[in-house]
Amino acid sequence: MAIENEQxxxxxxxWAKRYHLANxxxxxxxxxxxxxxxxxWYVLHRLSHDGPTMQRDLTRALQVERATLSAIVATLVRKGLIEQSPHSVDQRQRVLELTPAGRDLWDGLPxxxxxxxxxxxxxxxxxxxxxxxRVLRAATRRLTESLSDES
Known part of the structure; x- marks a missing residue:
């Protein structure tokens, strides 16, 4: 049993998990x-590189729960780093974009x-x-596909 646990x-x-946590x-x-x-940082990164973005698209892109992203967006809005506005066509959807202060911060970030x-x-x-x-990409793809097959 000890050998199996050690393996x-x-x-x-x-090791992937340990690296992820340390990183x-x-x-x-x-x-x-x-x-x-x-x-x-990832929200600012996406907005900096992609420009104004639908909030729902960030949920998928960042692979976070909608409630988690809502809290993060609220914090970034409160800090004055991003703006959240209604979409021009569908008022229920929100569009996010960097503010000038957000752009200034982004430009100075490592x-x-x-x-x-x-x-x-x-x-x-x-x-x-x-x-x-290559190995981690293939392993991730196979696991993701196997989870999709089970759904």
Whole structure:
């Protein structure tokens, strides 16, 4: 039993989870001085790169619950970083966009993704990294498809 338990904790899934948690903690530490959380950063990232965006589209893109995104949007609106306005055609839908203050903050933010990747993959061979990405991408796709098949 001890060997089986040891193998589970040294599995690719266990290491993927450990990496995810460590990476998220590093991103949070990078963003803390700017009073931003990681999901807030991802919202600003999307709005910065995509321009005005329907709130419901961000729910799907960021893979968060609608209530979670609503709370994050409310916080970003309160901070004056984004605006939320009714869609011109469907007044029930909300469109989000950066405010000038949000754009200024965004332009001064470090890229936490680039910083964490530079640390975590320093010295890793490019071929090994490409293999890691390929394996995790395929494993994620297979799991996602198997979950869809069960629905």
């Amino acid at each position: 589970q904790h040294d599995s690719p899934g266990a 998220r903690a590093a991103i949070e530490a990078i963003l803390r001085p700017y009073d931003l959380g990681s999901t807030q 890229d936490p993704i680039a910083l964490t990747q530079a640390v975590s993959f320093s010295g890793v061979d490019a071929d090994e990294l490409a293999t890691t990405v």
